[in-house]
Amino acid sequence: MQIQAATVQDYINAVPVDKRAAFKELRRVILDNLPEGLEETISYGMIGYVVPHSIYPNGYHCNPDLPLPFINIACQKNFIALYHSGIYANKDLYNWFVNEYPLYTNDKLDMGKSCVRFKKIDRIPLKLVVALLTKMTVAEWISLYEENIKQK
Template sequence: MKPPSNVKTPEQYIASLPADRAKTISTVRALVNKHIPRGYDECLTWGTIGWTIPLSRYPDTYNQQPICYVALAAQKNFCSLYLMGAFWSARQLEQLKAAFKTAGKKLDMGKCCVHFQSPDDLPLAAIGKLIAAISSEQWIEMYEQSRSKTKSGQAQKKKLGAQSKSKAAAKRGTAKRRR
């Protein structure tokens, strides 16, 4: 269920949904906002409500887009909560699975999301804890570790290293002239 192209904010996204979906998304959005650590910005990203590391804070992403940590969307047949931390961390994924089992709820997972019809389908307290568990600083570290394992990430690291070396050399040259 892609939002209309004129939708620019999470509030507009929710207003564009049918009433039942709007209520569901609003409830889960409130949960995320209650538990999201400092350093993440809520925005509309990739047609979903997302909580991201803004480019103003971390501009060196592989796709020039903010690093998404959590996202929330109303799809055609269900809603989706994208918990990237739980899918990058085996420990968090196991905690998520255990939380569903303990709560007696069925876990319906996509590649990196949990599908649900209603907030009642989710172990909300456990999801809140998972969201709160990774600070924005930790998320950046996890992103950088992940990127360092790819060819393009290694190339970007070399490029940035060369740039910082040339900046350091330029500073040393300036410092020598000042003496």
């Protein structure tokens, strides 16, 4: 399931009713704890939290017209997903998240390189999401991006 939306509100309105409350709560937690400098937008067909061109004029290396992505959330058919580029780019942050996850929930971690899939949407570990959001500033993300990802 991919939601086609031009705005964040359009995206939220298109989230299935049975997932909407959990999705909106995840979004609220992100907005309440978002690192300073990030902006909410539609990014790659998801709700994205990006470094705007006003802070990082070079944009995303894959398409410099787009702002540098950092965090995305998406509603899929069987789960709600949180994508965090810092987890992908920083092995220590990845290891921290994997080790912390069982301290916040008894649910099995379902995770890819940057994607955390929450299949039991009524039990998203929101306090862990808050902790994750405090682990990297925009300046740290830009530095990490330039050192590791942009060079590839």
